[in-house]
Amino acid sequence: MCGPRVQRYSITNLGSPALRLRSRIAAGAAPFCLLVPLATAARAQQAVTLDEISVTSPSPVQAVRPVAAAPTAAGTIAGIGVLPVVTDTFSPVTVVTRDQIARDQPRTLGDALFDRPGISSSTYAPGASSRPIIRGLDNARVRIQENGIVNGGVSDLGEDHAVPVNPLVADRLEVIRGPATLRYGSGAIGGVVSAENNRVPTLIPANGVTGQVTTGYTSVDNGRLGAATVDAGRDGIAVHADGFRTAADSYAIPGGIQRNSYNASQGGSFGISAIGDRGFVGVAFSHYDALYAIPGGEAEQARTRLTPNQDRVISRGEYRPLDGPFEVIRYWAGYSVYRHDEIGIGEDGLEGRQATFKNREAEVRVEAQHVPVFTSLGKLTGAVGVQADRRVINTQLESFLPRTDSRAGAVYLFEELELVPGTRLQASGRIEGDRLRSTAVQFPADYLPVEGEDPLRYALTRRFAPKSASFGLLQDLPYGLVGSVTGSYVERAPTGYELFSQGPHDATATFEIGDPTLRLERARTVEASIRHALGPLRFEATGFYTRYTGFIYKRLTGLRCDDDFASCGAGDELRQVVYSQQNATFYGAELIGQYDAIPVGNGFLGIEGQFDAVRAKFDDGTNVPRIPPYRIGGGIYLRAEGWFARVNLLHAFAQNRFGTLDTPTPGYDDLRAELSYTKPLDPAIYGASEVTLGLQGRNLLDADIRNAASFKKDEILLPGRNVRLFLTARF
Numbered sequence: 001m002c003g004p005r006v007q008r009y010s011i012t013n014l015g016s017p018a019l020r021l022r023s024r025i026a027a028g029a030a031p032f033c034l035l036v037p038l039a040t041a042a043r044a045q046q047a048v049t050l051d052e053i054s055v056t057s058p059s060p061v062q063a064v065r066p067v068a069a070a071p072t073a074a075g076t077i078a079g080i081g082v083l084p085v086v087t088d089t090f091s092p093v094t095v096v097t098r099d100q101i102a103r104d105q106p107r108t109l110g111d112a113l114f115d116r117p118g119i120s121s122s123t124y125a126p127g128a129s130s131r132p133i134i135r136g137l138d139n140a141r142v143r144i145q146e147n148g149i150v151n152g153g154v155s156d157l158g159e160d161h162a163v164p165v166n167p168l169v170a171d172r173l174e175v176i177r178g179p180a181t182l183r184y185g186s187g188a189i190g191g192v193v194s195a196e197n198n199r200v201p202t203l204i205p206a207n208g209v210t211g212q213v214t215t216g217y218t219s220v221d222n223g224r225l226g227a228a229t230v231d232a233g234r235d236g237i238a239v240h241a242d243g244f245r246t247a248a249d250s251y252a253i254p255g256g257i258q259r260n261s262y263n264a265s266q267g268g269s270f271g272i273s274a275i276g277d278r279g280f281v282g283v284a285f286s287h288y289d290a291l292y293a294i295p296g297g298e299a300e301q302a303r304t305r306l307t308p309n310q311d312r313v314i315s316r317g318e319y320r321p322l323d324g325p326f327e328v329i330r331y332w333a334g335y336s337v338y339r340h341d342e343i344g345i346g347e348d349g350l351e352g353r354q355a356t357f358k359n360r361e362a363e364v365r366v367e368a369q370h371v372p373v374f375t376s377l378g379k380l381t382g383a384v385g386v387q388a389d390r391r392v393i394n395t396q397l398e399s400f401l402p403r404t405d406s407r408a409g410a411v412y413l414f415e416e417l418e419l420v421p422g423t424r425l426q427a428s429g430r431i432e433g434d435r436l437r438s439t440a441v442q443f444p445a446d447y448l449p450v451e452g453e454d455p456l457r458y459a460l461t462r463r464f465a466p467k468s469a470s471f472g473l474l475q476d477l478p479y480g481l482v483g484s485v486t487g488s489y490v491e492r493a494p495t496g497y498e499l500f501s502q503g504p505h506d507a508t509a510t511f512e513i514g515d516p517t518l519r520l521e522r523a524r525t526v527e528a529s530i531r532h533a534l535g536p537l538r539f540e541a542t543g544f545y546t547r548y549t550g551f552i553y554k555r556l557t558g559l560r561c562d563d564d565f566a567s568c569g570a571g572d573e574l575r576q577v578v579y580s581q582q583n584a585t586f587y588g589a590e591l592i593g594q595y596d597a598i599p600v601g602n603g604f605l606g607i608e609g610q611f612d613a614v615r616a617k618f619d620d621g622t623n624v625p626r627i628p629p630y631r632i633g634g635g636i637y638l639r640a641e642g643w644f645a646r647v648n649l650l651h652a653f654a655q656n657r658f659g660t661l662d663t664p665t666p667g668y669d670d671l672r673a674e675l676s677y678t679k680p681l682d683p684a685i686y687g688a689s690e691v692t693l694g695l696q697g698r699n700l701l702d703a704d705i706r707n708a709a710s711f712k713k714d715e716i717l718l719p720g721r722n723v724r725l726f727l728t729a730r731f
Helices: 017-026 041-048 098-104 109-113 178-183 297-301 496-500
Strands: 093-097 119-121 132-134 142-146 172-176 191-196 209-218 223-234 237-248 263-276 279-293 309-319 326-345 351-374 379-397 404-420 423-442 456-464 467-476 481-492 502-505 510-513 521-532 537-561 574-600 603-618 631-640 643-652 668-680 690-698 722-730
Touching (some): 098 172, 098 209, 098 722, 109 191, 172 178, 496 574, 603 643
Parallel strands (some): 510 574
Antiparallel strands (some): 119 132, 223 237, 309 326, 351 379, 537 574, 603 631, 631 643, 643 668, 668 690
C-alpha cells in the first residue's frame, strides 16, 4: 500500500492533519499507511480525493484521520458546493475552502464569514472594514491570524479599522472555537479566525509549479479585482509568490447610493523555504496597503477615509528528530509594522490628517509534540508550547489612546488520551503573564467634566496572570455520527485600549474612555455538538452556554462630546463610550446541513439549511449590546457534470433585544443564487488545468439590510442587489 518515497516535505500548523495528508497526496507522496491507521480501501480512496473540500483540525494533538465529504454517484467527491464538516475535533470548526473563496471573492474576512452559522461581522465599512464576530463576541475576544501568527493591525481598537489580511490569496479560512484556542492566547476567548496560505512554502509541487488566477466584477459597486498565487520548487527549495488588487466605487442601496463607501486595496508576498527529509525552514515578506472611506453619520459628512499600510515578515519551521522524547518540534515567528492615517474635514473646516495609528508587533511560538505514550488506559499524545509577544501602539492627533506597550508570555499544554478506538479525552491548560504600560486618566465617576479641573493623568503599569483550562470528550457514534462535549474555564486580561482609552475617535464618532481598574474577565463554557461528515447527509449541530464574570464591554453613557473631555455633556458630535464590567450570560445554538437527495448525472440535486442563535444578557436583566439576531435559511443546489447551481434564502429576525441606549433592528431576507461551470483542461494546450466561470447574486430582493451587530446600523444599509461575475483558472 506504500509506494516509493519522493523528496518533499509538507507541514502546516500542528492542528492540520487533514491538510498535511492532502498535501502529501497532492505532491505525489505515497506513504499513506504511515500517516493514518490502516482502514478500508474505500476509506483510503476517499482521502485521496479530498482536494478542495478537505479541512483542517485545530487540535494540536489530534490523531491524523481523514475528513471527507459525501462521495458522488461516480465514487468521487464533487468539490464545488460540498459542505465541509470536521468530525475529528473536540469543538466545531467552520471552514471556507479555496473553491468557495474563488466564487465569493470576499474583500474582507468579515465578508467571507458574515452568513456562516454563529458568525457575523462588524460591517463598519462594507467591503473594506468588516471584522468577524463570533457568537456575539468581537474585538479583543476574537484573534485574527495568518499562518499561525497574529495579523498585526489595529482592527481590534476600532470597528473602522481594517484587518490587513486579504482572503483572496488564502487557501482556506478557519474559525476555531473551544479548547484549541488556548494555543494562541487568552485573548482568543471567543475564537480564532485563521487565514491559511502557502506564503511560507511548506511543499514542493509535484509538477514543479502550480498556481491560480482569479478575477471578478460586481455590479453593486462597479467592483473590480484580480489575484494570483504561484508555488514552485525543486531540489529541496520551494518558493511562493502572490499578489492582489481590488477597487470599488461607493455601493448602491435600495433607492440610492451609500455615499463615501468606496475602497481599494493591493498587496502581495514572496516566500522561500528549504525543505528536507527531516523538516523545513522558511521565511516570507508581505506588503498590504489600502484606501477606504467610512460611510454614514459624521464620518460621511467629513469625507473620512483611512489609509492602512503594513509590512510583515513571518517565518516557520519544523524538525523531526530521529529519536528522543519529541517526534516534532515546530516554531512560528512574525514581526509587523503597521500604520494608518485617518483623513477628513476637521473642526477648522479644512481637510487633512485627523489621526494616525501605528502598531509594531512581534510574536513567536514554539511547540514540541512528544512521542505517543502507551499507558494502561490507552495511547497518550500531546504537545507543550511556549509563546511570547510584544505590541507597541502609538497614536497622534485626535486619537483616543496614548502610547501603550503590551507584553505577554505563556506556556501551554495539550494532552489527548485514546481510551478505545472511537473514544478520546482531551485536557489542555495555559498559564500567561501580561504586562501593560501606558498613561491612565482618572475621570469623574459621572464622566462629566468639573469646571476648572482637568482629569488626573498618571503613568500606570498593570500586570495580570490569566490561567485557563479545558476538558473534552470525543466519541464516535453509530451511523457515522461523532459527538463531543467540552468544558472550559478561561481568564482574559484587559487590553491596553480597554484600560487606557481617553479621547475622541473621529472615524467611529465616539469619545472613548477606558477603565484602568478593570479586572480579569473570566468565562466558564460548556459546549456539546453532534456531527456527520460521510454519505449523502452532512451536518453539524452545536449548543453552548457561557457564564462571564466581569464581562468587559463598551457602554454608551448617553452623553455626547466634541474633541476634548471638557466638552462632554455639552457637545454634539461624538457619543461617549466607557469600557465597563458586568457579569453576563451567553447561550445559543448553531445548525448547518446538506442532503444530496436525487442523483443527477455524476452528482446530486440536494437541499440545505442553517440556523443560528445567540442570546446575551447581563445579571441585571439588561441586554448585552450589538448582538446578532437569530437567523434561519435554506435552499436547493445542483452539482453535476461540472455545473453548480444554488438558490438560497437567509432570513434574519428583527433584533428587539437591544442594549441600554441602543435601538432595535428590523429583520431582512437575503435571497441568493449562483450558477457556475468548471471545465478541466489540458495544460499542455491551454496552460491551465481547470477553469471556472460563474455568476453569483446577493440580496436579489434588493432588501434594506441593517446589521444589528454594527455601530453603524442606524446610519448605513448594507449593499443592495448585487450580481458578481467571476472567473478562476488553475494551473
